[in-house]
Amino acid sequence: MTAVMAWSGAAAAGLMLLLWVASLRLRDASIVDPFWGPGFAAVAWTSVAVAGPSPRGILLALLASAWGLRLGVHLAWRNRGHGEDRRYAAMRAAHGRRFWWVSLFTVFLLQAALLWAVSLPLQAGAALGQERPLGVLEVTGGILALAGLAFEAVGDAQLARFLADPASRGRVMDRGLWAWTRHPNYFGDALTWWGLGLVALGSGAWWALLGPVLMTALLLRVSGVTLLEATIGERRPGYAAYAARTSAFIPWPPRR
Numbered sequence: 162m163t164a165v166m167a168w169s170g171a172a173a174a175g176l177m178l179l180l181w182v183a184s185l186r187l188r189d190a191s192i193v194d195p196f197w198g199p200g201f202a203a204v205a206w207t208s209v210a211v212a213g214p215s216p217r218g219i220l221l222a223l224l225a226s227a228w229g230l231r232l233g234v235h236l237a238w239r240n241r242g243h244g245e246d247r248r249y250a251a252m253r254a255a256h257g258r259r260f261w262w263v264s265l266f267t268v269f270l271l272q273a274a275l276l277w278a279v280s281l282p283l284q285a286g287a288a289l290g291q292e293r294p295l296g297v298l299e300v301t302g303g304i305l306a307l308a309g310l311a312f313e314a315v316g317d318a319q320l321a322r323f324l325a326d327p328a329s330r331g332r333v334m335d336r337g338l339w340a341w342t343r344h345p346n347y348f349g350d351a352l353t354w355w356g357l358g359l360v361a362l363g364s365g366a367w368w369a370l371l372g373p374v375l376m377t378a379l380l381l382r383v384s385g386v387t388l389l390e391a392t393i394g395e396r397r398p399g400y401a402a403y404a405a406r407t408s409a410f411i412p413w414p415p416r417r
Contacts, residue, residue, distance in 0.1 A: 162284075162285070162288045162289060164211050164212075165207075165208050165211045165212050165284050165287060165288040166277075166284055168207050168208075168210075168211045169204045169207050169208055169211075169277060169280060169283075169284050170273075170277045172203050172204055172207040173200060173203075173204055173273040173274075173276045173277045173280075174270065174273045174277075176196065176200050176203055176273070177193070177200075177269040177270060177272055177273040177276075178269065178270075178273075180192060180193050180196055180269060181264065181265050181268075181269040184264065184269075185261055188245070189244065189245045189249075190245060190246075190249040190252070190253070190264050190268050190269075191240065191245050191246035191248075191249045193268060193269060193272060194236050194240065194246065195233045195234075195236040195237040195240065196233060197229075197232070197233070197236075197272065197276070198228065198229030198230065198231070198232030198233040198236070199229045199230055199233040200229070200272075200276045201225045201228070201229045201276065201279070201280050201283065202222070202225050202226040202229040202230060204225075204276065204277070204280040204283055204284070205218075205221055205222035205225040205226065205280070205283040205287070206222050206226070208222070208280075208283055208284045208286075208287035208288065209222050209287050211287075211288075212287045212288040212291070213291070215287065215291040216294075216295050217286045217287070217290065217291070217293070217295060217299060217360065217361075217363060217364060218286055218287030218288075218291075220286075220295070220299065220303065220360060221282065221283050221286040221287065221357060221360055221361065222283070222287070224303065224306045224307070224310075224353075224356070224357060224360070225280075225283055225357065227310060228306070228309075228310050228350075228353050231310065231314060232313075232350075235317055239321075249264075249268070252264070252267070252268075275375070275379070278371070278372065278375055279354070279372045279373075279375050279376045279379075280372060281361075281368070281369050281371055281372040282354075282357045282358045282360065282361035282369040282370070282372045282373065283357065283361070283372075284369075285361045285364055285366035285368070285369040286357075286360055286361035286363075286364050286366075286369065288364075289364040289365060289366050290363065290364030290365045290366070291364075293363060293364065293365070295363065296363060298359050298360065298362055298363040299359070299360045299363045301356075301359055302355075302356045302357065302358065302359030302360035302361075302362070302363075303356065303360060304356070305352055305353070305355060305356030305359060306352075306353045306354075306356030306357050306360070307356070308352060308356070309348075309349045309350065309351070309352030309353030309354075309355075309356060310349065310353050311349075312338065312345055312348065312349035312352060313345060313346045313347075313348070313349025313350055313353070314349070315337070315338060315345070316337070316338045316339065316345030316346050316349060317346055319334070319336065319337040319338060319339060319345075320334055320339065320346075323336070331397070331398070332397075332399065333397050333399045333400050333403045335403050335407065335415075338412070339407075340407065340415050341407070341408065341412040341413060341414065341415065342407065342408050342409070342410060342411065342412045342413070343386075343390075343403070343404060343407050343408065343409050343410075344380075344385065344386055344389075344409065344410060345412070347380040347381075347385045347386060347410065348410055348411065348412065350376065350380055351373070351376060351377045351380055351410075354372060354373040354376040354377070355373045355377075357372070357373065358370045358372055358373040380410075381410065386409060386410060390404070390409075
């Protein structure tokens with residue numbers, strides 16, 4: 162397990178260091194975002210390579226790859242041609258000439274550390290309990306992970322169609338899955354990671370559930386719901402009324 166954790170950490174750090182160098186040349190720190198998901202696929206397959214293939218490790222790697230590559234492609238397509246994300250542009254303006262090295266620690270290496278910690282289920286599932294056959298936990302976890310992947314993919318597709326319609330300018334998306342939760346993409350992410358956690362739990366590593374706990378906390382309190390909703394009301398005048406009738410995270414029938 163120690164070797165898997167060490168090599169997984171090296172893979173996460175190496176990927177983010179390469180992205181940091183690229184961001185300096187492009188003057189665009191937001192290139193880190195599309196690589197967040199694929200980074201988990203890299204860690205998953207690194208874990209399998211170091212520990213040796215096993216049904217549980219390969220299942221986790223396949224699920225993580227499907228989730229991570231879909232997310233990466235979606236973010237790359239969505240952000241194309243828009244330049245640096247306003248969050249990173251604000252950090253660049255605040256730090257000035259120091260941003261080149263500040264970004265190394267506060268953006269890229271921080272994301273490497275979070276990626277490594279969240280991916281504990283992928284590491285544990287590959288390294289531990291290889292002699293244990295797949296069972297109910299793994300099947301249940303796989304179903305949850307695929308359900309989460311489908312939920313966020315449908316939500317992202319619905320939002321993309323809404324934003325592409327000129328009649329939607331200035332309006333709030335409140336149709337489809339977005340009528341039941343204000344953040345179907347974040348809920349889908351969380352559901353996927355709890356599914357991965359259950360698959361890893363079949364290895365006997367209960368502490369692997371720290372990964373989905375951390376991912377859920379990030380989505381709810383750090384980079385997800387809280388960060389987005391801090392400013393969206395200023396850009397979408399009808400958002401307050403939408404928030405009053407729609408669940409913030411867990412899908413629920415809209416309130417009247």
